[in-house]
Each structure stands twice: as C-alpha cells, then as structure tokens.
Amino acid sequence: MNQTLPNFPLSILYPEMILTISACVLIFLARAFARAHKHTLSSIAFFSVIAAMGCAGSLWNFPRWENLIEFFLIDRYAIFFKLVLLVICALTILISKRFLSDTDTERGEYYGLILLATIGMMIMVSGADLITIYLGLETMAIASYILAAYFRSDERSSEAGLKYFLLGAFNSGIILYGMALLYGATGTFNLAEMHRIVSGLSGPAELRLLYFSLILLVAGFGFKIAAVPFHMWAPDVYEGAPTPVAAFLSAGSKTASLAVLIRVFTVAFGLFTELWQLWIAYISGLTMLFGNIAALRQTNVKRMLAYSSIAHVGYMLLGLASGIEMGSSAVLMYAFVYLFANIGLFASLILLTRNGVPKESTADFSGLSRRHPLIAFAVTIFLLSLTGIPPTAGFIGKFYLFMAAVKSGYIKLAVVGVLASVISLFYYMRIVMAMYMEKPADTDAAALQPSTSLGYAFSIMVFVILAVGIYPGPLLDLARESLSSIKILS
Amino acid sequence: MITFLSFIFTLVGLTTAILVVTSKVPMNAALFLVVTLFTVAANYVLLGAEFLAAVQVIVYAGAIMVLIIFVIQLVGFQPSKDGSVQKQTPIAIVAAGLLFVQIAFYTVRSLTQLNGIQKPVQAAVDHTASFSQTLFTKYLLPFETASILLLVAIVGTVLLAQHKGIRE
Amino acid sequence: MNLDTITLIFGTGLFFIGITGVLIRRNAIVVLMCIELILNGVNLTFITFSHIHGNLAGQVAAIFVIVVAAAEAAVGLAIVIAVFRRHPSINIDEFNVLKW
Structure with a gap:
C-alpha cells in the first residue's frame, strides 16, 4: 500500500497532549486520592493550561505544514484562537474553585471535562478537514452537555443538560447533513481542496447542492453561536447550568464555533461570499436587536447575561458580514476582548453566591460599592466594556467592528448596532446604579470575601480590559496577522 | 437485481422510519428503529461498504438500541397521551416534506453530472x-x-x- | 433509477423524517431515536457519495458518525436517567422550571 503515516513534528500537538494527560490525571487520580487532595485539583488543571498556552504560543512562528498534515493546520489563525480558548479555560478554572467548594461538588471530573472540552475546541479551530472539525465539535459539545447537567441534584441543572443535549444533538445532525452535501458536491473533506474544486464547479445542480449545504451550515453554526433565530436554547441553558459552566460555554463554545464558521465559510464557500455575507448581515441585525431588547426585560442577571451574550454574537457577525479584510480581524479582536468582560460578570455572580444559594437578581448587586468597593469597581469596568464605553477594551472592539461595517457599505446595519448598544446601556447601567446608588439589601458584608483564585481572576480581567482599551495596537496587529494566514490558504 | 433489492430495503426502511415517529409507545418506536437500521445496513452492503454494514449492525442495531431499550424499560412504559404531539405538527410535516422534495430532486439531478x-x-x-x-x-x-x-x-x-x- | 439514486433518496428521506420527529414529538427518548434517524440518513448520504466519487473519505466520515452517535446516545440516556430520578415523567413538555 502506498499510504503512509504523515511525517510531522510531534511538537505541533503538544498543547493538546499536555491537556489530555492532565485531564486523565485529574479524572483517574482524583478518584484514587479521594477528598484528601482536593485543593491540588484546580492547581493541576490551571498549571497544565498555562503550560499548554506556552507551547501553543511557541508555535507562532512555526512554518506551515499543511502539505504534510492534511487534517490539522498550525497557522496563526489557529494559534490565536487556541490561545484565546486557553485563556477562557484558565479563567474558568480560576472562578470555578470557589463555586464548587461552596457547594461541595469539587471533583477531578469537573476539571477534567473542562480540559477535554477545551481540547475539542482547540482541535476544531485547527481542523483543516471537515471530519476533524466535526470530531472536535462533538468532543466539545458532549463535554458541554455533561457540564451543564453537572449538578444532578439541582433541578434546573439537569433540565438544562437535557435541553442542551436534545437540541445540540439535533443541531449536530443538521451540520453533518450540510457537510454531507458539501462532500457530495466536491468529493473531498479537505477545506483547501474544496476551495479549489468549488471554484471550478459550474453545473447548476452541484451549485444547488452547495447552496443547500450553505443553508444547513448557517443554521447549524448559527445554533452553536446562539444567533437569532437559532438562539432559543441559550437563555435556558445558561440560566440552568452551574455559573462557571455558563461562563465557559458562553465564552468558549461560541468563540470556537465562530472560528470554525469563519474558516469554513471563507475557505470552502469563497465562491458564495456575497451571498453568505448578506445572510450573515441579516442575522447579525436581528441578533443585535433581539438580544438587547430581550435582555432589557430580564430581572435575573444570569438570564440577562445570556441574552447579552446573544447580542454580542450579533456584533461579531456584523464584522464577519463586512468582509474578510477589516471586518474579520475586528471579529477576532472582539472575541478576545469580549471574553474577559463576560467571564468577569459571571465571576461576580459566583462571588455573590453564598453557600450554594444563587443570588442572581439585580437587587443582589445593590450596595456592592459599600460592601466591597474594589469588586464594585471591577464589575463597573466589565459593564462599561460590554456597553462599549472608553477607555475600556469593549470600546476599541466595537469601534473597529462598526468602522468595518461602515467602510463596506453596511451603514444601516452599523446604525442598528449603535442603537442596540444604546439599548444595552440601560440594562447594564441598572446594575451599576444598584451597586452605587442603593443600600445593601443585606448587611452581611463580611461574607463577601473573594477567594485568592477569584481575586487573581478579577485582577487579570480588569487589567486586560483596561490595557487593551488604552493601548490596543499590539492586539490589533496580532488579529491582523492571524487573519492573514487564513487568506494564504484561500 | 441490486437496484431492485435496494428499492425494497428503501421502501421498508422509510415505512418503519415513519412508524418510529408516529408510534405512541416508545418501545414500538425502538423496535421499528431496529428494522430501519437493518435496512440501512443492507443498503451499505449494496453500496460496497461491507465493513460499515457490519459496524452498523453490531454497534447501532446492537449496542445503541439495546441501551435505548434498556432505558425505556428502566423508566417504564409511557404510552403518550394525546398531548404528546406538539401543536405545530402539520406545519412541521409540510415544511419538512417540501424541503425533502427539493433537496432530493437536486441531489438526484446532480448525480447525473457526478x-x-x-x-x-x-x-x-x-x-x-x-x-x-x-x-x-x-x-x-x-x-x-x-x-x-x-x-x-x-x-x-x-x-x-x-x-x-x-x-x- | 440506479442504485445511487435510490439510496440517496432513502438517506434524504430518513433525514427529514427524523427532523419532523424531533419537531413534533415530546418524549425525550423518542426524540433521541429521531436523532438517530437523522444520523442514519446522513450516513447513508455519506456512503452514497463515497460510492459515487469512488473515494473512501465518505466511509471514514460515516464510521466517525457512528462513534459519535454511540457516545451521544450514552450521554443522552445518562442525562435522561438523571432527570428521571427527579421527575417520574420524561415528557419534555412537563418541565417548566425553565421555559421551553
């Protein structure tokens, strides 16, 4: 037989391998050592993620190996998203510890599943092949279903898990059928090869097949990133899932799916660019408006965050609609900027939770400035960043997104985006008002002590948001460089 | 001959698939699903994918279906009430039917070129x-x-x- | 009508019957079975195209789909059992803690 094992340096897989080993250690050793070494669990997880980050970062200047390994790409685009996903994973681990020990559910399996889900995401963003992408996607999805249902004794959690599972599995079927039609039209799974074949296709029936597969993939990935009208699952799942898991899902699984969406659409559907950009533009407008208006009505902050995360996907899609050049690099940047503020707010919900009793209404934030001024300051920074007010990173992100939209002619859409941001100001500021203007609902101020890991998480997030907000240059260059590597391919 | 066999299997498979969706008792649905899975496996053989046909029978019709039937037994029979079908049923059926006709038509048309x-x-x-x-x-x-x-x-x-x- | 046409129609049919089932049925286990129908429809499509194009990639995809389906079924049924321990009923519409 003439087929041989592809010859490639193993170092390109080090980040995934480190996480896999660490996940196995966490899952199997944790069982053996029972509860005695609980505090070490999160440290093992955290430091392995840091090590993986180092390995992934060191691949930045790696030569492209796409000829050798047809199914796994190590380009800057993939590495950028890997680093973003690892940051999300690390922050999730930091904010989980307190929540889990409060409810006495800290277990090796939890951290193991978070790491395994991250591996799935990382494989997804590196996938150069629809099969690789599909398997990464499913690894992430199945781990997410389990994590959402992690609190089996909590009614909301297992129900969220069931809903997420049924809708998610249904949705994977749709994505898969889209992939099957794509394979039918081109005869290959490799994205680069697909790009070549698609540009040569001329038969109307084959183009029709591609068209159907595009519809199915837009719907499928639209579901994964929770864009309107495929968002129905998100509020329920985020509200029901344990808070750190909700943070992880709303940041991680969306970022990874968005990365894949950009890669698949720009590379495989290059021929249809104008068509899908138009669809994405409509979806983006709907998502921005609906997400923000629905968030306005929520009193439960966790549910409000779910709708606000839907709205933020709308902003990112706006960038995607306005073209590969400027728009998509703005999307990359916004995805990075958004995760800090988003996880930050979920972290503040964790901080307010006491002994496993959720404190999720706006009223629970009242008087936070008096109970813990630093935390109140941090939450204010997160909210400002989500609204997009300088000098926070959110402003820079939105600025580039809207500018890209205007430059590519989507002026109406940019106006919708700005309007949507104004709407979002109302519900974000409601929390700020509660924190600074109102008296504490309960005077039990002593209980509000962030644990060490939560404290670190808060300071990292605030630092990054302010640093990027004041000095965005390096991040912008990074995003541009990452995106240029995807263009070589196409 | 092969075409004829495939036609028979397809007919049986689609009928049992519809029965999976319509039967009121979950256990019946599971048994119909087993038949569908076998007809799919038979078509794999006709298409020259013998190994996958074997996997289909062992893993799908064997392992997965046993698991599903086991869980149905565990949670007990639940003959669905009339309310077990949702309100939007006719719309869903019509929409799915229309899409089916469209996609089937174009995939088959594209076959002539492929x-x-x-x-x-x-x-x-x-x-x-x-x-x-x-x-x-x-x-x-x-x-x-x-x-x-x-x-x-x-x-x-x-x-x-x-x-x-x-x-x- | 040749072999490929028939199996392609079979695959497409299974896919849409499955979709209709997911949309109209409420029992969690029946919905899971409808998802299996969808995956089978997809697999048949993969293998037919693999037959048409004469390369094995479609078959490889199909075997991965079977692996994923097995994992999905195991996890899904575990979630159903976890929910069932709390609720005596597993009809989806009877959950109203969160709005469906």
Missing part, C-alpha cells in the same frame, strides 16, 4: 484493508480525537448516572 466523473472504488482487492489504511493514515488525528470523545462520554455517563448524588 456519474460522469465516477471512478472505480480504489480497492478492488480488499475493501476493508484499504478502508483501514485510509482511516489510520490520512485520518489518524480524527481517530485520536474520537478516543478523547469516548473518554468524555465514559466519564460523563459515570458522573451523571451513578446512584449517589454529587452533593453527598
């Missing part, structure tokens, strides 16, 4: 051998990913289905 470029299947010698060659060389990384996926599933199933609650 048939022109048809090549003989690579491995006239030994199909399963060349299949595994492809699986373990070109698709080695997805294969490894699948093992991670199975690890996730094992850990998750143990975690969720074990008797003692997580909050002991």
Whole structure:
C-alpha cells in the first residue's frame, strides 16, 4: 500500500497532549486520592493550561505544514484562537474553585471535562478537514452537555443538560447533513481542496447542492453561536447550568464555533461570499436587536447575561458580514476582548453566591460599592466594556467592528448596532446604579470575601480590559496577522 | 437485481422510519428503529461498504438500541397521551416534506453530472484493508480525537448516572 | 433509477423524517431515536457519495458518525436517567422550571 503515516513534528500537538494527560490525571487520580487532595485539583488543571498556552504560543512562528498534515493546520489563525480558548479555560478554572467548594461538588471530573472540552475546541479551530472539525465539535459539545447537567441534584441543572443535549444533538445532525452535501458536491473533506474544486464547479445542480449545504451550515453554526433565530436554547441553558459552566460555554463554545464558521465559510464557500455575507448581515441585525431588547426585560442577571451574550454574537457577525479584510480581524479582536468582560460578570455572580444559594437578581448587586468597593469597581469596568464605553477594551472592539461595517457599505446595519448598544446601556447601567446608588439589601458584608483564585481572576480581567482599551495596537496587529494566514490558504 | 433489492430495503426502511415517529409507545418506536437500521445496513452492503454494514449492525442495531431499550424499560412504559404531539405538527410535516422534495430532486439531478466523473472504488482487492489504511493514515488525528470523545462520554455517563448524588 | 439514486433518496428521506420527529414529538427518548434517524440518513448520504466519487473519505466520515452517535446516545440516556430520578415523567413538555 502506498499510504503512509504523515511525517510531522510531534511538537505541533503538544498543547493538546499536555491537556489530555492532565485531564486523565485529574479524572483517574482524583478518584484514587479521594477528598484528601482536593485543593491540588484546580492547581493541576490551571498549571497544565498555562503550560499548554506556552507551547501553543511557541508555535507562532512555526512554518506551515499543511502539505504534510492534511487534517490539522498550525497557522496563526489557529494559534490565536487556541490561545484565546486557553485563556477562557484558565479563567474558568480560576472562578470555578470557589463555586464548587461552596457547594461541595469539587471533583477531578469537573476539571477534567473542562480540559477535554477545551481540547475539542482547540482541535476544531485547527481542523483543516471537515471530519476533524466535526470530531472536535462533538468532543466539545458532549463535554458541554455533561457540564451543564453537572449538578444532578439541582433541578434546573439537569433540565438544562437535557435541553442542551436534545437540541445540540439535533443541531449536530443538521451540520453533518450540510457537510454531507458539501462532500457530495466536491468529493473531498479537505477545506483547501474544496476551495479549489468549488471554484471550478459550474453545473447548476452541484451549485444547488452547495447552496443547500450553505443553508444547513448557517443554521447549524448559527445554533452553536446562539444567533437569532437559532438562539432559543441559550437563555435556558445558561440560566440552568452551574455559573462557571455558563461562563465557559458562553465564552468558549461560541468563540470556537465562530472560528470554525469563519474558516469554513471563507475557505470552502469563497465562491458564495456575497451571498453568505448578506445572510450573515441579516442575522447579525436581528441578533443585535433581539438580544438587547430581550435582555432589557430580564430581572435575573444570569438570564440577562445570556441574552447579552446573544447580542454580542450579533456584533461579531456584523464584522464577519463586512468582509474578510477589516471586518474579520475586528471579529477576532472582539472575541478576545469580549471574553474577559463576560467571564468577569459571571465571576461576580459566583462571588455573590453564598453557600450554594444563587443570588442572581439585580437587587443582589445593590450596595456592592459599600460592601466591597474594589469588586464594585471591577464589575463597573466589565459593564462599561460590554456597553462599549472608553477607555475600556469593549470600546476599541466595537469601534473597529462598526468602522468595518461602515467602510463596506453596511451603514444601516452599523446604525442598528449603535442603537442596540444604546439599548444595552440601560440594562447594564441598572446594575451599576444598584451597586452605587442603593443600600445593601443585606448587611452581611463580611461574607463577601473573594477567594485568592477569584481575586487573581478579577485582577487579570480588569487589567486586560483596561490595557487593551488604552493601548490596543499590539492586539490589533496580532488579529491582523492571524487573519492573514487564513487568506494564504484561500 | 441490486437496484431492485435496494428499492425494497428503501421502501421498508422509510415505512418503519415513519412508524418510529408516529408510534405512541416508545418501545414500538425502538423496535421499528431496529428494522430501519437493518435496512440501512443492507443498503451499505449494496453500496460496497461491507465493513460499515457490519459496524452498523453490531454497534447501532446492537449496542445503541439495546441501551435505548434498556432505558425505556428502566423508566417504564409511557404510552403518550394525546398531548404528546406538539401543536405545530402539520406545519412541521409540510415544511419538512417540501424541503425533502427539493433537496432530493437536486441531489438526484446532480448525480447525473457526478456519474460522469465516477471512478472505480480504489480497492478492488480488499475493501476493508484499504478502508483501514485510509482511516489510520490520512485520518489518524480524527481517530485520536474520537478516543478523547469516548473518554468524555465514559466519564460523563459515570458522573451523571451513578446512584449517589454529587452533593453527598 | 440506479442504485445511487435510490439510496440517496432513502438517506434524504430518513433525514427529514427524523427532523419532523424531533419537531413534533415530546418524549425525550423518542426524540433521541429521531436523532438517530437523522444520523442514519446522513450516513447513508455519506456512503452514497463515497460510492459515487469512488473515494473512501465518505466511509471514514460515516464510521466517525457512528462513534459519535454511540457516545451521544450514552450521554443522552445518562442525562435522561438523571432527570428521571427527579421527575417520574420524561415528557419534555412537563418541565417548566425553565421555559421551553
């Protein structure tokens, strides 16, 4: 037989391998050592993620190996998203510890599943092949279903898990059928090869097949990133899932799916660019408006965050609609900027939770400035960043997104985006008002002590948001460089 | 002859698939699903994918269906009430039917063009051998990913289905 | 009508019957079975196209789909059992803690 094992340096897989080993250690050793070494669990997880980050970062200047390994790409685009996903994973681990020990559910399996889900995401963003992408996607999805249902004794959690599972599995079927039609039209799974074949296709029936597969993939990935009208699952799942898991899902699984969406659409559907950009533009407008208006009505902050995360996907899609050049690099940047503020707010919900009793209404934030001024300051920074007010990173992100939209002619859409941001100001500021203007609902101020890991998480997030907000240059260059590597391919 | 066989299997398969969706008792649906899975496996054989047909029978019709039937028994029979079908039923059926006709029409139409470029299947010698060659060389990384996926599933199933609650 | 046409129609049919089932049925286990129908429809499509194009990639995809389906079924049924321990009923519409 003439087929041989592809010859490639193993170092390109080090980040995934480190996480896999660490996940196995966490899952199997944790069982053996029972509860005695609980505090070490999160440290093992955290430091392995840091090590993986180092390995992934060191691949930045790696030569492209796409000829050798047809199914796994190590380009800057993939590495950028890997680093973003690892940051999300690390922050999730930091904010989980307190929540889990409060409810006495800290277990090796939890951290193991978070790491395994991250591996799935990382494989997804590196996938150069629809099969690789599909398997990464499913690894992430199945781990997410389990994590959402992690609190089996909590009614909301297992129900969220069931809903997420049924809708998610249904949705994977749709994505898969889209992939099957794509394979039918081109005869290959490799994205680069697909790009070549698609540009040569001329038969109307084959183009029709591609068209159907595009519809199915837009719907499928639209579901994964929770864009309107495929968002129905998100509020329920985020509200029901344990808070750190909700943070992880709303940041991680969306970022990874968005990365894949950009890669698949720009590379495989290059021929249809104008068509899908138009669809994405409509979806983006709907998502921005609906997400923000629905968030306005929520009193439960966790549910409000779910709708606000839907709205933020709308902003990112706006960038995607306005073209590969400027728009998509703005999307990359916004995805990075958004995760800090988003996880930050979920972290503040964790901080307010006491002994496993959720404190999720706006009223629970009242008087936070008096109970813990630093935390109140941090939450204010997160909210400002989500609204997009300088000098926070959110402003820079939105600025580039809207500018890209205007430059590519989507002026109406940019106006919708700005309007949507104004709407979002109302519900974000409601929390700020509660924190600074109102008296504490309960005077039990002593209980509000962030644990060490939560404290670190808060300071990292605030630092990054302010640093990027004041000095965005390096991040912008990074995003541009990452995106240029995807263009070589196409 | 092959076409005729395939036609028969397709007819049986689609009928039982409709029965899966319409039968009121979950156990009946499961049994109809087993028949559908077998007809799909038969079509795999006709298409020259013997190995996959075997996997389909062993894993799908065997393992997965046993699991499903086991869970149906565990949670008890639940003959659905009239309310078990949702309000939007007619719309869903009509929409799905229309889409089916469209996609089926165009996929079949595209076949006439694709048939022109048809090549003989690579491995006239030994199909399963060349299949595994492809699986373990070109698709080695997805294969490894699948093992991670199975690890996730094992850990998750143990975690969720074990008797003692997580909050002991 | 040749073999490929028939199996392609079979695959497409299974896919849409499955979709209709997911949309109209409420029992969690029946929905899971409808998802299996969808995956089978997809697999048949993969293998038919693999037959047409004469390469094995479609078959490789199909075997991965079977692996994923097995994992999904195991996890899904575990979640169903976890929910069932709390609720005596597993009809989806009877959950109203969160709005469906």
